Amino acid sequence: MTGRRVVVVGYHAAELLDIACVTSSLIMANHHGAAPPYDVSLATPSGLPVTCATGLTLQGQQAIERVTGPLDTLVVSGGIGHEEAAASRVVVGHVRRLARESRRVASVCTGAEILAAAGLLDGRRATTHWEYAPELAARHPAVTVDARPIFVRDGHVATAAGVTSALDLTLAFIEEDHGAALARTVARYLVTYLQRPGNQAQMSMFTESPPLGDGLVRRVVEHVTGHLGADLATATLAAAAGVSERHLTRLFLKELGETPGRFVRRARAEAAAQLLAATSLPMSAIATRCGFGSAETLRQAFVDHYGIPPSRYRLTQASTLPSAAGTANTA
Known part of the structure; x- marks a missing residue:
């Protein structure tokens, strides 16, 4: 192949952003020196135009029935039309066929439903938009659905959470194919995060709805x-709430699915992530603000939650950071 052939699968009521985040990022990579370049096309049933969920119409460049491999990457978009697409023998059958001829297979958002219908996620860990994750898990018990990360890689199959998480996944592909420098260049031109780690949460506890059940937990x-x-500490929190540690732990497990100690560790890690991305505070200062005893404790908690050290996370979030007292340390 003279270029990396990438086929994005679209269908009626697909989400335009799911498609454009992938195609625009790859074409931007071409403009900045991707070698070999990406050869990107949109495949639709019978090659017909598809009306996206936004009401805009996209012209299919290829009929999915006529696409043949080998392909570098096959990407299935999501959208409110995903159920109809997942029930289509044409769409599912040809996605299954093309997956066998692709080096890499991916979905965006509810496109995971189509991969699952094709049997491509059986025995794999996968993600999708948090709102549709329970539905995917119920329909496909052979798939380990994790609604927390913005994207998941399991072997040669990748699934992205929803809409703009396609940017993060595509930037990860560009870095994998052409190196971190090109991925950073593309991100800067797209005016987006340089690259969020795949296991960063879809929703931060600082933006998601608070627990609606037990008032004490709230x-x-x-x-x-x-x-x-x-x-x-759990003992301190329990004493302040006027209950036993065991009772507080039981309530947290019921309402949040995790112990008080685990919740505190996660809250501190997410707060640290915000400070790493938005300031140039040294690691020791961030550790103190977020309740970690030391920069090393911060590092350990951060790696546990995000899978990368805080210094790496900071590098992926911005090329320049607002000035703050002190110089960032490495952790």
Whole structure:
């Protein structure tokens, strides 16, 4: 192949952003020296135009029935039309066929439903948009659905969470294919994050809805997120709430699916991520603000939550950071 052939699969009521985030990023990579370049095309049933969920119409460049391999990458878009597409023998059958002829297979958002219908996610860990994750898990019990990350790589198959997470996945592909420098260049031209780690949460606990069940849990959660630098040991939290440690742990497991200690560690790691991306504070200062005893404790918690050290995370978030007192340390 003279170029890396990438086929994006679209269908009626696909999400335009799911498609454009992939195609625009790859073409931008071509403009900045990707070698070999990406040969990108949109394949639709019978090669016909598709009306996206936004109401705009896209012209298919290839009929999915006529596409043949080998392909470098096959990407299945998501959208509100995903159920109809997943029920289509034409779409699912040809996605299954093309996957066998592709070096890399991916989906964006609810496109995971189509990969699952084709049997391509059986025995694999996968993600999709958080709102549709329970539905995917219920329909396809052979798939290990994880609604938390923005994208998941399991072997040669990748699944992205939703909409703009396609940018993160595509930047990861560009880095894998052509190196980090080109990925950073593309991200800067797209005016987006240089690259969020794949296992970064789709929704931060600082933006998601608070627990709606037990009022005591709500109060403890609000205290934790508002006082990250304080003593947040489970015993301390339980005493302040007027309950036993065992009872508080039982309530947290019921409402949040994790222990108070795990919740505190996650809250502190996410707060640290915000400071790493938005400031040039040294690691020791971030550790203190977020309640970690030291920069090393911060590093350990960060690696546990995000899979990369905080220094690497900071490098992937911005090319320049607002000035703050001190110089960033390495951790």
